[in-house]
Amino acid sequence: MMRIVVTGANGFIGRKLVRALLDQPSLSGADGAPVPLSDLRLFDVVPPEVPAGAADGPVTVRCMAGDLSDPAALGAVMNGGVDVVFHLAAVVSAQAEEDFGLGMRVNFDATRALLDACRQSAPDGAARLVFTSSVAVFGGDLPEVVRDDTAPVPQSSYGVQKAMGELLVQDYARRGFVDGRTVRLPTIVVRPGPPNKAASTFASSIIREPLNGEDAVCPVPAETGLFVSSPRRIVANLIQAATLPAARFGRDRTVMLPGLSVTVAEMIKALRAEAGDGAVARIRFQDDPRVRAIVASWPARFETARATALGFQADASFAEVIRAFVEDEMGAPHKDPVS
Amino acid sequence: MMRIVVTGANGFIGRKLVRALLDQPSLSGADGAPVPLSDLRLFDVVPPEVPAGAADGPVTVRCMAGDLSDPAALGAVMNGGVDVVFHLAAVVSAQAEEDFGLGMRVNFDATRALLDACRQSAPDGAARLVFTSSVAVFGGDLPEVVRDDTAPVPQSSYGVQKAMGELLVQDYARRGFVDGRTVRLPTIVVRPGPPNKAASTFASSIIREPLNGEDAVCPVPAETGLFVSSPRRIVANLIQAATLPAARFGRDRTVMLPGLSVTVAEMIKALRAEAGDGAVARIRFQDDPRVRAIVASWPARFETARATALGFQADASFAEVIRAFVEDEMGAPHKDPVS
Numbered sequence: 001m002m003r004i005v006v007t008g009a010n011g012f013i014g015r016k017l018v019r020a021l022l023d024q025p026s027l028s029g030a031d032g033a034p035v036p037l038s039d040l041r042l043f044d045v046v047p048p049e050v051p052a053g054a055a056d057g058p059v060t061v062r063c064m065a066g067d068l069s070d071p072a073a074l075g076a077v078m079n080g081g082v083d084v085v086f087h088l089a090a091v092v093s094a095q096a097e098e099d100f101g102l103g104m105r106v107n108f109d110a111t112r113a114l115l116d117a118c119r120q121s122a123p124d125g126a127a128r129l130v131f132t133s134s135v136a137v138f139g140g141d142l143p144e145v146v147r148d149d150t151a152p153v154p155q156s157s158y159g160v161q162k163a164m165g166e167l168l169v170q171d172y173a174r175r176g177f178v179d180g181r182t183v184r185l186p187t188i189v190v191r192p193g194p195p196n197k198a199a200s201t202f203a204s205s206i207i208r209e210p211l212n213g214e215d216a217v218c219p220v221p222a223e224t225g226l227f228v229s230s231p232r233r234i235v236a237n238l239i240q241a242a243t244l245p246a247a248r249f250g251r252d253r254t255v256m257l258p259g260l261s262v263t264v265a266e267m268i269k270a271l272r273a274e275a276g277d278g279a280v281a282r283i284r285f286q287d288d289p290r291v292r293a294i295v296a297s298w299p300a301r302f303e304t305a306r307a308t309a310l311g312f313q314a315d316a317s318f319a320e321v322i323r324a325f326v327e328d329e330m331g332a333p334h335k336d337p338v339s
Numbered sequence: 340m341m342r343i344v345v346t347g348a349n350g351f352i353g354r355k356l357v358r359a360l361l362d363q364p365s366l367s368g369a370d371g372a373p374v375p376l377s378d379l380r381l382f383d384v385v386p387p388e389v390p391a392g393a394a395d396g397p398v399t400v401r402c403m404a405g406d407l408s409d410p411a412a413l414g415a416v417m418n419g420g421v422d423v424v425f426h427l428a429a430v431v432s433a434q435a436e437e438d439f440g441l442g443m444r445v446n447f448d449a450t451r452a453l454l455d456a457c458r459q460s461a462p463d464g465a466a467r468l469v470f471t472s473s474v475a476v477f478g479g480d481l482p483e484v485v486r487d488d489t490a491p492v493p494q495s496s497y498g499v500q501k502a503m504g505e506l507l508v509q510d511y512a513r514r515g516f517v518d519g520r521t522v523r524l525p526t527i528v529v530r531p532g533p534p535n536k537a538a539s540t541f542a543s544s545i546i547r548e549p550l551n552g553e554d555a556v557c558p559v560p561a562e563t564g565l566f567v568s569s570p571r572r573i574v575a576n577l578i579q580a581a582t583l584p585a586a587r588f589g590r591d592r593t594v595m596l597p598g599l600s601v602t603v604a605e606m607i608k609a610l611r612a613e614a615g616d617g618a619v620a621r622i623r624f625q626d627d628p629r630v631r632a633i634v635a636s637w638p639a640r641f642e643t644a645r646a647t648a649l650g651f652q653a654d655a656s657f658a659e660v661i662r663a664f665v666e667d668e669m670g671a672p673h674k675d676p677v678s
């Protein structure tokens with residue numbers, strides 16, 4: 001009997017994670033043996049919907065709308081106890097930069113309240129919590145390759161709030177309050193849907209739009225590097241984070257996830273191989289100095305030895321990233337990646 | 340006209356800092372030119388006393404007793420505005436480990452409230468705040484030499500709370516809310532007074548007790564390394580942190596202070612040179628596995644290139660550390676250090 005809470009369940013990753021949990025409804029328990037999911041609670045400030053087909057499945061799925069920073073809403077979603085929390089709810093980077101108070105309240109204070117609620121709900125400290133942090137914790141004068149022991153010097157309020165959340169998870173885990181685990185996520189591509197205001201949006205656009213027969217603009221030079229992961233890989237890594245035995249983390253509960261270091265040129269080369277010259281012809285380079293500067297400040301190369309040792313995985317190639325998008329978002333049949 | 344608040348003014352460093360501020364009652368202002376101190380507010384939960392002679396001096400010294408985590412007490416000390424805050428109030432490591440809620444409330448929440456109060460009191464972001472962090476932010480699997488870009492992985496709640504405070508200072512400074520600066524302090528020796536419960540207490544005892552003609556026990560092997568600073572040097576570095584132009588910090592508001600990497604054997608050698616064989620004969624080695632393990636987990640070697648570039652200084656030698664203690668605490672006449 002496994003009770004799971006997903007915060008931010010209506011978000012991009014939340015929906016995909018919920019789908020994956022329902023497709024294979026068991027997680028390993030404290031002793032490593034698989035335990036069937038019994039109770040899945042989907043929490044989001046934007047009311048989540050019960051996924052198609054879930055009503056007939058073996059898992060009780062409940063959708064709960066509420067603001068995580070509201071104690072009553074938090075109390076309601078924790079009611080009945082919990083074994084595993086996937087904590088995805090967050091206000092995104094641009095929003096946290098624009099509204100400092102909102103970012104502190106949702107990204108930090110609500111994370112702290114959620115940890116306290118987990119501690120209260122399982123006083124033996126057995127509640128597992130997976131916290132999703134970000135490469136945005138890094139900034140300033142970075143080395144060429146960011147290592148597992150590189151100090152975070154965030155250059156955004158979002159990055160600071162995520163870094164503080166990591167520290168809380170670290171301490172709650174060390175003290176035995178909550179079995180917390182933090183994963184730092186690479187930039188996720190290819191996102192479905194229309195472009196958004198994020199500086200990284202072009203990284204999805206230059207693949208997604210050509211595949212859909214539409215034009216795309218690339219605001220950065222072809223040699224620009226990025227550190228990316230497919231959403232499919234992220235979901236698998238979140239489940240890995242939730243099921244690893246606690247002892248495997250040693251004295252550090254934060255793990256930078258593996259990803260692919262690719263340049264825009266390499267992304268386009270993979271697109272050409274998958275979808276042909278016509279697709280690539282849809283991409284027009286048009287320099288945007290503002291976007292170029294932001295993207296250039298992001299670390300593009302990571303050495304993620306710890307994550308690899310812990311069984312986390314990166315996409316094998318950017319071709320695989322493109323194929324995951326085609327299969328998951330464009331209705332193509334799922335094929336096992338060519339390895 | 341310079342208004343200064345010292346939180347934790349009744350503590351070990353607070354008293355010495357206040358003494359130094361009164362001895363040379365000016366600090367450089369925003370344009371680098373010296374500004375005379377006008378108003379010095381000493382705040383501590385243990386009621387501070389007006390230092391001897393201060394009543395007759397040019398600076399208005401006010402002593403204010405209160406708990407920094409009490410909004411009314413915080414409001415009272417901020418009343419009248421402030422130019423520079425030295426934020427030293429904290430519950431120490433052992434206490435924060437024993438009482439998690441207390442540590443969070445004083446070391447983190449009160450730091451946040453103080454930053455918010457500074458932001459409110461000087462909406463142009465001009466209030467300067469010096470936050471005292473610690474080598475306790477470091478832990479886990481550390482490199483041989485801790486660098487400026489080594490990631491903090493704290494192994495104590497005190498370390499986590501200090502690391503979260505650093506991140507807040509970083510973000511408030513980056514956003515222009517408060518001109519915050521964090522210094523990470525080495526282990527401070529030689530402390531006056533009786534031994535306390537800190538694992539580091541022996542590092543002061545083995546110097547202080549022999550100088551006072553008393554016996555001392557050393558619970559760790561002679562080859563044990565430590566990273567230390569005299570309180571005199573710390574006070575000078577706190578004033579340096581408060582007076583550096585903000586731009587000098589670049590994109591990182593946290594600085595690990597320089598210190599001396601010494602072994603216990605080197606400390607004793609310096610004691611012999613300063614005070615003779617008789618003093619050294621007072622020290623008895625008696626292994627304490629618990630203390631040995633704690634002390635061995637502390638990083639003993641640091642590369643503090645940034646601090647040096649910013650004009651922070653370490654003691655020239657351990658002999659100088661001993662002499663500072665003899666002059667400041669045993670009434671010996673102050674001599675300029677032999678350099």
Ligand SMILES: NC(=O)c1ccc[n+]([C@@H]2O[C@H](COP(=O)([O-])OP(=O)(O)OC[C@H]3O[C@@H](n4cnc5c(N)ncnc54)[C@H](O)[C@@H]3O)[C@@H](O)[C@H]2O)c1
Pocket residue numbers: 007008009010011012013014043044045046066067068069087088089090091092106110132133134135184185186187188
């Ligand atoms: N997508 C990425 O590239 C990326 C990279 C690094 C980290 N992350 C992190 O991963 C997590 C999930 O990312 P995503 O791409 O799915 O983001 P998303 O914005 O699509 O989803 C976040 C969800 O949280 C919800 N939410 C916001 N405030 C809330 C509140 N107060 N109470 C309850 N729910 C609230 C939103 O409604 C949204 O559905 C986030 O924590 C994000 O910071 C994402």
Ligand SMILES: NC(=O)c1ccc[n+]([C@@H]2O[C@H](COP(=O)([O-])OP(=O)(O)OC[C@H]3O[C@@H](n4cnc5c(N)ncnc54)[C@H](O)[C@@H]3O)[C@@H](O)[C@H]2O)c1
Pocket residue numbers: 346347348349350351352353382383384385405406407408426427428429430431445449471472473474523524525526527
């Ligand atoms: N001494 C060291 O070796 C060392 C090393 C690293 C960092 N630090 C930091 O430097 C600062 C000063 O250290 P110290 O050695 O003088 O410590 P200390 O314990 O002597 O002084 C701290 C002072 O803070 C006061 N205080 C505690 N809680 C308070 C509250 N809620 N409101 C108001 N005042 C409160 C205490 O009464 C005390 O006078 C602290 O922040 C400490 O964490 C010290």
